[in-house]
Amino acid sequence: MMRYDEAGRYSGAAASDPADVGDGRRDQGRPGTAPPVFDRDFQAGLLDLFRWRRDVRRFLADPLPPECLERLVEIACLAPSVGLSQPWRFVGVETPEARSAIRAIFEECNADALLDQDEERAASYARLKLEGLKEAPCQFALFCDDATSRGHGLGRRTMPETASYSSVLALHTLWLAARAEGLGLGWLSILDPARVVRALGVPADWTFIGYFCLGRPAEADEVPALERAGWERRIDPAAVLIRR
Amino acid sequence: MMRYDEAGRYSGAAASDPADVGDGRRDQGRPGTAPPVFDRDFQAGLLDLFRWRRDVRRFLADPLPPECLERLVEIACLAPSVGLSQPWRFVGVETPEARSAIRAIFEECNADALLDQDEERAASYARLKLEGLKEAPCQFALFCDDATSRGHGLGRRTMPETASYSSVLALHTLWLAARAEGLGLGWLSILDPARVVRALGVPADWTFIGYFCLGRPAEADEVPALERAGWERRIDPAAVLIRR
Numbered sequence: 001m002m003r004y005d006e007a008g009r010y011s012g013a014a015a016s017d018p019a020d021v022g023d024g025r026r027d028q029g030r031p032g033t034a035p036p037v038f039d040r041d042f043q044a045g046l047l048d049l050f051r052w053r054r055d056v057r058r059f060l061a062d063p064l065p066p067e068c069l070e071r072l073v074e075i076a077c078l079a080p081s082v083g084l085s086q087p088w089r090f091v092g093v094e095t096p097e098a099r100s101a102i103r104a105i106f107e108e109c110n111a112d113a114l115l116d117q118d119e120e121r122a123a124s125y126a127r128l129k130l131e132g133l134k135e136a137p138c139q140f141a142l143f144c145d146d147a148t149s150r151g152h153g154l155g156r157r158t159m160p161e162t163a164s165y166s167s168v169l170a171l172h173t174l175w176l177a178a179r180a181e182g183l184g185l186g187w188l189s190i191l192d193p194a195r196v197v198r199a200l201g202v203p204a205d206w207t208f209i210g211y212f213c214l215g216r217p218a219e220a221d222e223v224p225a226l227e228r229a230g231w232e233r234r235i236d237p238a239a240v241l242i243r244r
Numbered sequence: 245m246m247r248y249d250e251a252g253r254y255s256g257a258a259a260s261d262p263a264d265v266g267d268g269r270r271d272q273g274r275p276g277t278a279p280p281v282f283d284r285d286f287q288a289g290l291l292d293l294f295r296w297r298r299d300v301r302r303f304l305a306d307p308l309p310p311e312c313l314e315r316l317v318e319i320a321c322l323a324p325s326v327g328l329s330q331p332w333r334f335v336g337v338e339t340p341e342a343r344s345a346i347r348a349i350f351e352e353c354n355a356d357a358l359l360d361q362d363e364e365r366a367a368s369y370a371r372l373k374l375e376g377l378k379e380a381p382c383q384f385a386l387f388c389d390d391a392t393s394r395g396h397g398l399g400r401r402t403m404p405e406t407a408s409y410s411s412v413l414a415l416h417t418l419w420l421a422a423r424a425e426g427l428g429l430g431w432l433s434i435l436d437p438a439r440v441v442r443a444l445g446v447p448a449d450w451t452f453i454g455y456f457c458l459g460r461p462a463e464a465d466e467v468p469a470l471e472r473a474g475w476e477r478r479i480d481p482a483a484v485l486i487r488r
Contacts (some may be wrong), residue, residue: 035464036292038424046290046424048280050322050417074481078294080419082433084468084476092487113401121396128398151476152365154372157357159433164405165453168412173294175324176420180282180290189326189403200488209409220279224328232328232395237318243336244444 049180051222056184059135059215064183069138069214076174081166082159083151088170089143091200093211101199102141102191102211103133109190128229131188136213141196142171143206167209184217293424295466300428303379303459308427313382313458320418325410326403327395332414333387335444337455345443346385346435346455347377353434372473375432380457385440386415387450411453428461 038046073090081087093099110130117125133139144167146160156162175185193208226232282290317334325331337343354374361369377383388411390404400406419429437452470476 033466035466036289036296038289038293038426042286042289042293043421043424045280045282045286046293046421047319047322049282049286049290050319050421052280053322053324055324070482070485073485075291075294077479077481077484078291078297079416080297080299080431080468082431084470084478086479086484088484090485092485094487098488109402113398116397116401118396125398130399150479151470152362153360154357154369154470154475155374155433157360157434158353158436159454161408162433162454164409165412168409169416172323172413172416177287177290177294180287182282187324187326189399189406190401192402202486210403210406222277222279224324226328226395226398231398234328235321235330235394237321238314240321240330240332241314241317241334241336242446243338244342 049176052220053176053179054184054217054221054224056186056213056215056217057129057132057225058218059132059137059184059186059213060218061135061137062216063137064215068183069140072174072178072214075177076170079166079170079173081151081169082156082162083154085148085151085154085156085163085166086170087145087148087150087163088167089145089202089206091141091143091202093139093141093200098200099133099139102139102196105191105195105199106131106133106188109192113190124229124231128226128231130190132186132213132215133188136186136215138214139212140214141200141202141211142167142209143197143202144209145203145205146207147205164207164209167207171210171212178214182216183214186213187211188213293420296464297420297423298428298461298465299469300430300457300459300461301373301376301469302462303376303381303428303430303457304462305379305381306460307381308459312427313384316418316422316458319421320414323410323414323417325395325413326400326406327398329392329395329398329400329407329410330414331389331392331394331407332411333389333446333450335385335387335446337383337385337444342444343377343383346383346440349435349439349443350375350377350432353436357434368473368475372470372475374434376430376457376459377432380430380459382458383456384458385444385446385455386411386453387441387446388453389447389450391449408451408453411451415453415456422458426460427458430457431455432457 069092144164146163178185188211196208313336358369388408390407422429432455440452
């Protein structure tokens with residue numbers, strides 16, 4: 001089962017491994033081709049992962065290994081996608097200029113959002129820590145290439161939004177893998193998508209999905225930060241399931 | 245770590261457990277409040293889960309335990325959501341009338357999609373098994389309640405689509421939990437959203453996210469079915485990461 005090497009690097013077959021591609025004549029001899037059985041311990045660990053994941057806003061500034069994002073993107077590529085279109089496009093944001101452009105967009109959008117709050121919520125809103133842009137050692141944006149020909153349009157005719165959804169699935173895959181390694185991720189959406197596309201110089205027809213801060217979290221908790229801050233409470237699961 | 249009881253039922257504190265809610269005065273004495281450590285075995289198992297998840301179209305007709313969907317929705321509610329808005333709404337589709345309405349919508353939309361295919365792809369498209377609507381013992385639709393006041397609009401001002409994305413995160417959480425229990429899930433998007441809303445009689449302002457078949461899979465594979473069928477290949481992860 002172990003597919004991390006001593007350096008913590010994923011050492012399984014890459015998705016582009018020729019043995020994996022195409023006509024079903026895969027190498028039955030290599031490790032991992034028998035379906036895994038997920039036992040009760042793993043199921044309990046997975047539940048713990050979901051319960052302790054968190055959307056992180058408070059990071060330690062410790063740098064991450066340089067190949068960390070590359071490795072997590074490799075795992076993200078295991079996510080499902082509509083028609084196997086794999087429209088996710090990750091953009092590591094590394095230069096001081098690019099980071100400063102994102103911070104400027106956030107500050108403006110967040111000031112507008114504060115003005116939009118009801119009078120009784122504004123003070124509470126102003127106290128929330130909504131981003132880790134100054135501290136997070138690794139930052140990246142996620143886009144969706146809606147124009148990709150991959151997948152040949154399968155499943156997208158009546159619901160083109162499934163391309164964006166596929167990118168979200170890749171992000172969530174990365175998020176869970178990161179948390180399992182002790183890293184935290186924070187999703188920032190208080191940004192003007194058109195300005196982010198221009199600031200990062202990506203193709204104008206890519207759809208901006210979100211901006212993400214990644215690093216070692218300054219705290220761990222099984223209660224969402226917004227609940228701890230008194231902003232909102234978790235819903236009763238029975239209230240979100242109806243039957244027809 | 246074990247939070248499934250002997251019947252396989254999740255027995256941890258529910259999200260609506262009063263001890264979990266609100267002001268931070270949680271019961272430090274109950275199990276599970278210390279942050280879990282995810283070891284190399286768990287990380288390797290998680291990678292196996294991602295690699296063997298699959299979008300399933302071939303199901304055994306064996307019925308699932310009646311409370312299965314309820315339990316999985318409870319786990320789905322652990323997903324992240326914009327502003328803790330939790331806009332996901334699950335609709336179990338159980339009556340023969342409701343299932344037959346969905347099948348009729350699929351058949352019409354799929355016939356249209358086939359007509360849309362390039363001449364050289366049409367035969368290949370027609371051979372794909374795109375749904376398990378006749379066999380899958382458990383079926384449900386997922387919607388997003390974009391009008392929910394939960395979350396008080398936090399994070400949605402410049403990107404209202406983050407509500408739909410939150411619903412997708414809940415679905416993916418459910419998908420992974422199901423696979424870890426040996427169940428398979430298939431996502432069907434070849435449906436007209438407006439017709440699904442009417443057929444299931446849900447509020448007209450809910451956004452249809454997708455329709456899902458759940459059951460014991462007839463096969464397991466680490467290669468996507470669309471790749472095995474020669475429809476599309478997996479991308480080289482290095483091609484989807486750029487840096488700025």
